[in-house]
Amino acid sequence: xxxxxxxxxxxxxxxxxxxxxxxxxxxxxxxxxxxxxxxxxxxxxxxxxxxxxxxxxxxxxxxxxxxxxxxxxxxxxxxxxxxxxxxxxxxxxxxxxxxxxxxxxxxxxxxxxxxxxxxxxxxxxxxxxxxxxxxxxxxxxxxxxxxxxxxxxxxxxxxxxxxxxxxxxxxxxxxxxxxxxxxxxxxxxxxxxxxxxxxxxxxxxxxxxxxxxxxxxxxxxxxxxxxxxxxxxxxxxxxxxxxxxxxxxxxxxxxxxxxxxxxxxxxxxxxxxxxxxxxxxxxxxxxxxxxxxxxxxxxxxxxxxxxxxxxxxxxxxxxxxxxxxxxxxxxxxxxxxxxxxxxxxxxxxxxxxxxxxxxxxxxxxxxxxxxxxxxxxxxxxxxxxxxxxxxxxxxxxxxxxxxxxxxxxxxxxxxxxxxxxxxxxxxxxxxxxxxxxxxxxxxxxxxxxxxxxxxxxxxxxxxxxxxxxxxxxxxxxxxxxxxxxxxxxxxxxxxxxxxxxxxxxxxxxxxxxxxxxxxxxxxxxxxxxxxxxxxxxxxxxxxxxxxxxxxxxxxxxxxxxxxxxxxxxxxxxxxxxxxxxxxxxxxxxxxxxxxxxxxxxxxxxxxxxxxxxxxxxxxxxxxxxxxxxxxxxxxxxxxxxxxxxxxxxx
Amino acid sequence: xxxxxxxxxxxxxxxxxxxxxxxxxxxxxxxxxxxxxxxxxxxxxxxxxxxxxxxxxxxxxxxxxxxxxxxxxxxxxxxxxxxxxxxxxxxxxxxxxxxxxxxxxxxxxxxxxxxxxxxxxxxxxxxxxxxxxxxxxxxxxxxxxxxxxxxxxxxxxxxxxxxxxxxxxxxxxxxxxxxxxxxxxxxxxxxxxxxxxxxxxxxx
Amino acid sequence: xxxxxxxxxxxxxxxxxxxxxxxxxxxxxxxxxxxxxxxxxxxxxxxxxxxxxxxxxxxxxxxxxxxxxxxxxxxxxxxxxxxxxxxxxxxxxxxxxxxxxxxxxxxxxxxxxxxxxxxxx
Numbered sequence: 025x026x027x028x029x030x031x032x033x034x035x036x037x038x039x040x041x042x043x044x045x046x047x048x049x050x051x052x053x054x055x056x057x058x059x060x061x062x063x064x065x066x067x068x069x070x071x072x073x074x075x076x077x078x079x080x081x082x083x084x085x086x087x088x089x090x091x092x093x094x095x096x097x098x099x100x101x102x103x104x105x106x107x108x109x110x111x112x113x114x115x116x117x118x119x120x121x122x123x124x125x126x127x128x129x130x131x132x133x134x135x136x137x138x139x140x141x142x143x144x145x146x147x148x149x150x151x152x153x154x155x156x157x158x159x160x161x162x163x164x165x166x167x168x169x170x171x172x173x174x175x176x177x178x179x180x181x182x183x184x185x186x187x188x189x190x191x192x193x194x195x196x197x198x199x200x201x202x203x204x205x206x207x208x209x210x211x212x213x214x215x216x217x218x219x220x221x222x223x224x225x226x227x228x229x230x231x232x233x234x235x236x237x238x239x240x241x242x243x244x245x246x247x248x249x250x251x252x253x254x255x256x257x258x259x260x261x262x263x264x265x266x267x268x269x270x271x272x273x274x275x276x277x278x279x280x281x282x283x284x285x286x287x288x289x290x291x292x293x294x295x296x297x298x299x300x301x302x303x304x305x306x307x308x309x310x311x312x313x314x315x316x317x318x319x320x321x322x323x324x325x326x327x328x329x330x331x332x333x334x335x336x337x338x339x340x341x342x343x344x345x346x347x348x349x350x351x352x353x354x355x356x357x358x359x360x361x362x363x364x365x366x367x368x369x370x371x372x373x374x375x376x377x378x379x380x381x382x383x384x385x386x387x388x389x390x391x392x393x394x395x396x397x398x399x400x401x402x403x404x405x406x407x408x409x410x411x412x413x414x415x416x417x418x419x420x421x422x423x424x425x426x427x428x429x430x431x432x433x434x435x436x437x438x439x440x441x442x443x444x445x446x447x448x449x450x451x452x453x454x455x456x457x458x459x460x461x462x463x464x465x466x467x468x469x470x471x472x473x474x475x476x477x478x479x480x481x482x483x484x485x486x487x488x489x490x491x492x493x494x495x496x497x498x499x500x501x502x503x504x505x506x507x508x509x510x511x512x513x514x515x516x517x518x519x520x521x522x523x524x525x526x527x528x529x530x531x532x533x534x535x536x537x538x539x540x541x542x543x544x545x546x547x548x549x550x551x552x553x554x555x556x557x558x559x560x561x562x563x564x565x566x567x568x569x570x571x572x573x574x575x576x577x578x579x580x581x582x583x584x585x586x587x588x589x590x591x592x593x594x595x596x597x598x599x600x601x602x603x604x605x606x607x608x609x610x611x612x613x614x615x616x617x618x619x620x621x622x623x624x625x626x627x628x629x630x631x632x633x634x635x636x637x638x639x640x641x642x643x644x645x646x647x648x649x650x651x652x653x654x655x656x657x658x659x660x661x662x663x664x665x666x667x668x669x670x671x672x673x674x
Numbered sequence: 675x676x677x678x679x680x681x682x683x684x685x686x687x688x689x690x691x692x693x694x695x696x697x698x699x700x701x702x703x704x705x706x707x708x709x710x711x712x713x714x715x716x717x718x719x720x721x722x723x724x725x726x727x728x729x730x731x732x733x734x735x736x737x738x739x740x741x742x743x744x745x746x747x748x749x750x751x752x753x754x755x756x757x758x759x760x761x762x763x764x765x766x767x768x769x770x771x772x773x774x775x776x777x778x779x780x781x782x783x784x785x786x787x788x789x790x791x792x793x794x795x796x797x798x799x800x801x802x803x804x805x806x807x808x809x810x811x812x813x814x815x816x817x818x819x820x821x822x823x824x825x826x827x828x829x830x831x832x833x834x835x836x837x838x839x840x841x842x843x844x845x846x847x848x849x850x851x852x853x854x855x856x857x858x859x860x861x862x863x864x865x866x867x868x869x870x871x872x873x874x875x876x877x878x
Numbered sequence: 879x880x881x882x883x884x885x886x887x888x889x890x891x892x893x894x895x896x897x898x899x900x901x902x903x904x905x906x907x908x909x910x911x912x913x914x915x916x917x918x919x920x921x922x923x924x925x926x927x928x929x930x931x932x933x934x935x936x937x938x939x940x941x942x943x944x945x946x947x948x949x950x951x952x953x954x955x956x957x958x959x960x961x962x963x964x965x966x967x968x969x970x971x972x973x974x975x976x977x978x979x980x981x982x983x984x985x986x987x988x989x990x991x992x993x994x995x996x997x998x999x
Contacts, residue, residue: 157697226704233969234697260704261980264712272719272814281803281810282728283719289726289807297988298715348980352991360991643828650832650849696965703970707977714981718988739930746922754915757958761908858958862951868922869947873929874940 025629028205029182037118044181073609075159076568080166081144082463085456087170088137091129094177096530098126103487103523106516109508119504120187121206125180127190128210132217133173135310135444138452140169142313143228143252145463149559150246152237152577154570157230159607160649165220165227167617172217175624179209183628186210189502191299192273194284194292199277205628211274212624216617218263218270225259228252237558239577243337246557246581247323247330250337251316254344255309261348262305269298278630293358300351308347310444312340314451315382318404321458322386324555325401326393329581332385339378346375356427365424372422376415383412398553399473403454406481410446414439417492435495438488445484453533461552465564466544472536480529487522490515550672556584563671569604569659572668604659616645695848702852706859709822713863716815717870724875726807733808733875736801742872745788746864749823752781753861760854768841771850775834778857782827789820812871819867822860829853914957921950 033044058064071079101122105114114122148156156162179185186206188197197207232253236245272283273295282288284295315336323330330336352360352368386408395401417439421427430436461467499512506512545552551560561583562570579585623638724733759774793813796802803813833849840846925946932939955961961971 158701222705222708226701226708229704230697230701233967234700257976260708261711261976264708265715265984267712268715268719272810275803275810275814279803281814282807283723283810283814285807287728288805289723289728290810291723291726291807291992294719294722294988294992297991298719301715301984301987345976348983349987351987358994360994364991364993647828647832650829651836700970704973707973710974710977711980711984714984718985721985721989722992739926743922743926747919750915750918750922753918753954753958754911757911757914758908760958761911855959858954861958862954865947865950865954869925869943873925873943877929877932877936877939 025631028629032183033181037115039118040180047181068611069609072614073611075155075163075607075609075613077144077148077156077159077162078463078566078568080162081141081146083166084137084141084144084169085463087173088134088141091133091137091173092530095126095129095134096527098122098129100523100527102126103520105504106506107520108517109506109510109513111505114504116504117187120189120502121180121185123502124186124189124192124210125176128176128186128214130444131190131306131310132214133169133176135448135452136217136221137169137173138456139255139310139313140165140224142248142317142452142455142459143224146459146559147228147231147249147252148235149462149562149566149570150249150557151232151235151240152558152571152575152582153231153235154574154604155607156227157235158227160610160613160654161223161227163610163613164616165224167613168220168223168620169217171617171621171624172213172215172220175216175621175628176209176213178625179206179213183209191296191303193299194273194276194290194295195286197273197277198285199280200285208274208277208628211270211277212627215267215270215274216620216624218267219620220617221259222263222267225256225263228256229260232256237571237574237577240582243334244577244580244582246316247319247333247336247340248313248316248557250340251312251314251319254340255312257344258305258309258312258347262302262309265298266302266306269295269302272298274627278627293355296355296358297351300354301348303354304351305347307440307443308343310448311451312343314407314448314455315340317451317455317458318386318407319382319389320557321400321404321454322389323581324458324553325396325398325404326390327396327554328389328393330385331388331391332381333580335381336385339381342378343375346371346378350375350422353422353424353427356424357431369422369424373419376419379415383408398457399468399470399477400454400458400553402474402477403450403457406477407447407450407454410442410450410484414442414446417442430495432501433495434491434499434501437501438491438495441488441491445488458553459559461547462550462559462562462564462566466540466546467552468540469536469544472532472539476529476532476536478529479532480526483522483525483527483529485522486525487519490519490522494519551583556581558583561586567667567671569606569664569667572601572604572664573599601661601664603661604664605656606659607656608654610654612645612649616642619645695844698848699851699855702855706855709859710863713815713818713866716811716818717866720811720815720871723807723811728806728808730806730809731796731799731801733812733871734877736796736799737872737875739876741788741792742868745785745792746868748781748785748788749861749864752778752785753858755781756854756857759850763842763847763850766842768837771842772834772837775830775837775850779827779830779834782823782830782857786820786824786827789816793817816867816871819860819863822856822863826853826857826860829856910957914953917953917957918950921946921953 033041036044058067071083074080101114102119105111105119144156144162148154183205186192186202186209188202188207188210192207192210195201197210232245232249272281275281276283276285276290282290284290284292286292319330319336350368350372352364353372356365356369386404397405417435421430421436421439457468457473494512494515497510497512497515499506499510499516506516547564550563552564553560558575558577559566561575575582575586619638619641621638622641623635626632626634626636626638755774756778759771759778762768762770762774796809801809803810830853833846833853836846836849925943928939928942928946955974961974962968964970
């Protein structure tokens with residue numbers, strides 16, 4: 025194994041050798057800084073062993089932004105290579121690796137953790153709970169995600185990145201065609217983080233169903249919580265097929281079975297089938313919480329109750345079920361026959377109906393509202409037209425005959441970037457700006473944010489609109505270069521300019537965060553946007569037990585109504601404080617995930633001893649947890665009073 | 675939805691009463707629903723690949739009725755004894771509860787033993803996981819179930835140890851309820867394996 | 879797990895009075911479990927008999943076998959897993975029903991989608 029890695033690094037591209045050196049230097053720098061400032065203990069006690077949903081959410085956010093940086097660099101490298109015909113910036117192998125890691129990272133290690141960040145930070149605060157249903161499991165989920173992402177990112181310096189596309193279709197992904205460790209990295213890192221995702225799904229469904237504050241019936245619940253519920257339902261049913269697809273591909277590669285091989289009766293299309301049973305619902309997992317975020321933001325910054333609450337709920341639930349019946353539209357060209365293709369074409373188009381309902385509801389909410397164009401609202405406003413275009417091109421692709429023309433062309437690339445950037449990323453950035461004060465206690469600078477917004481937005485259209493045309497002109501996905509005679513040069517160059525504009529937009533966000541840490545407007549009220557839901561009733565950032573007293577809810581937009589009652593002077597006085605039961609911090613989630621990581625790393629290189637040691641570690645951690653008697657602890661009334669006094673600045 | 679909806683009658687959230695434990699039971703049902711789809715994916719793979727024998731052994735040539743019938747009866751009986759353990763729990767009989775768990779574990783061990791033996795027999799006849807797509811899918815589906823049963827055995831033993839140490843209280847009761855649900859769930863999956871893999875297999 | 883079960887375990891409440899039985903009440907002979915067990919054995923034997931001595935066409939037999947399997951599953955769910963019992967809204971029943979719906983989608987969908995499979999084998 026060591027020999028293999030050393031050989032790989034010696035023969036690698038200078039770009040990879042430099043990155044490897046940079047990684048080692050950065051790690052040494054971090055270790056030095058932690059030791060110099062005596063922060064190891066702080067890191068261990070406050071972050072690594074924490075079970076607090078707010079801290080876990082912040083860790084998800086940091087990881088997601090780091091991965092966004094890496095995925096973004098991948099994207100810029102690809103766009104540079106494609107800027108002119110016959111470019112020699114990247115060779116074909118390197119290009120293959122980069123588009124594979126770009127896709128995988130953006131979907132699984134950017135979109136998913138950004139969603140988990142919002143869910144973790146907001147849902148318990150919004151429903152009036154003190155934590156999620158299973159705080160321990162929540163920490164396990166995070167660390168599984170973390171080590172999955174780590175394993176995936178290690179591939180590019182330790183042995184070679186996966187290079188069979190983010191979908192890793194066999195037979196290309198089989199041992200016969202991809203002998204290196206790259207695809208093993210892909211299989212095992214997705215497997216490890218996937219377990220964490222299923223656990224998060226279960227955790228938040230139980231949290232939302234069982235831990236709402238008294239009086240908050242389901243139909244009085246904020247729409248973000250509803251959207252998370254819908255998304256989690258999709259998670260728990262969509263991830264198992266991915267688990268199976270990856271496990272079987274891994275068996276083929278590591279144990280020589282014949283599920284998807286070309287020999288001995290294997291059928292590669294079965295992998296494609298299983299992959300998309302997960303793959304299509306996955307994009308709804310990413311977009312559903314964004315619908316919730318949009319609903320909260322549009323309602324808050326229009327100073328109105330959301331229009332058509334019940335239809336919003338119904339459409340969320342409908343999308344979560346229909347999303348499970350559309351997967352074949354990713355491989356219409358397999359030729360399953362007119363019956364199959366018609367059914368899945370119609371089902372795919374049907375998703376457009378509940379989505380349309382939501383768009384109209386947002387528009388009607390804004391209609392005659394008192395709109396404040398703040399940063400979150402700006403991104404929400406940009407989301408709507410962008411996502412509508414993405415939806416329309418989606419309908420084009422959902423129609424099987426036109427898909428036969430457009431399949432695997434740049435039209436598809438442009439379409440899904442429009443829904444995933446113009447949809448998921450715009451919405452998640454809106455959510456990040458909206459809840460940032462709640463997470464950290466200060467607002468992000470508006471001016472810098474507007475620069476970021478315009479660069480990113482204009483860059484987006486400049487980058488992806490030409491790609492629709494390129495698709496019609498016949499440019500296919502995953503080509504690493506093209507001759508000048510194709511006439512694709514000018515549009516590709518424009519697209520690359522757009523990509524760099526988006527890169528500048530991202531840099532503005534980084535500068536904005538760094539600037540605001542020092543100079544950002546502090547949020548002393550806990551309610552900087554004049555919000556409507558319960559999270560704004562708490563100080564920013566919220567104390568670790570969230571609510572000193574669990575509020576009683578009487579209607580939708582509970583905090584808004586409390587504020588109205590307080591103005592009218594009719595708010596009932598608060599009850600006496602009681603001791604609060606809190607879960608203990610624990611190193612087990614970290615250790616258990618580390619054991620998973622060790623096991624995965626061993627399997628990547630077919631080192632079964634290492635893999636077994638890792639698995640035994642996992643089982644020991646589970647038994648340890650089952651047999652230990654961890655009852656948590658109580659926070660006394662005095663401690664609560666002290667904390668409340670200090671955070672509320674009384 | 676509002677009519678059927680009950681709010682949580684809470685003044686003491688996150689207390690360690692049965693209310694707290696109910697969250698775990700609901701969470702576990704959700705896990706089972708998710709696990710069901712995991713098995714669905716394996717069944718789908720098996721059903722698509724079952725005719726892909728590549729000239730190797732077929733289902734009818736491999737499966738032996740006495741063996742899979744014995745496996746079925748062992749697992750059905752263990753599900754019954756696990757149910758009796760639940761009955762003992764409801765009545766607060768800690769000793770009987772532990773006794774029935776022990777019987778269930780023994781039946782489970784017998785099942786796993788016979789299944790391992792079955793796999794070894796097939797392999798020695800040349801029907802290994804690497805022989806054909808059909809056999810890959812067969813071992814993946816039945817083996818995943820067997821792995822679940824093995825984990826279930828470890829879990830039941832762990833619960834029994836805790837019951838011996840702490841007797842019946844909300845935490846241990848919940849742990850047994852979940853382990854019991856898991857055990858019955860494995861029977862649900864086995865019924866499908868029995869029908870789709872073995873019976874349809876011997877029918878040819 | 880019936881209503882009274884939860885409330886009785888809750889009586890032990892704070893986890894202090896753990897050594898006592900949950901209550902003096904004995905819920906009697908476990909008829910439900912015995913019936914469930916007998917039913918499952920019977921269904922298994924009928925299914926085996928049908929598979930070994932098929933009285934009519936194979937397609938019909940497979941349909942009957944699947945119906946018998948569904949009955950078996952219902953026995954496990956109702957008599958052993960007590961899926962119908964709950965305190966408050968039956969979210970867990972909803973989850974299992976959705977699980978079976980998606981199971982059907984995955985299995986039937988895959989078979990339907992991959993029917994071209996027989997031509998490439």
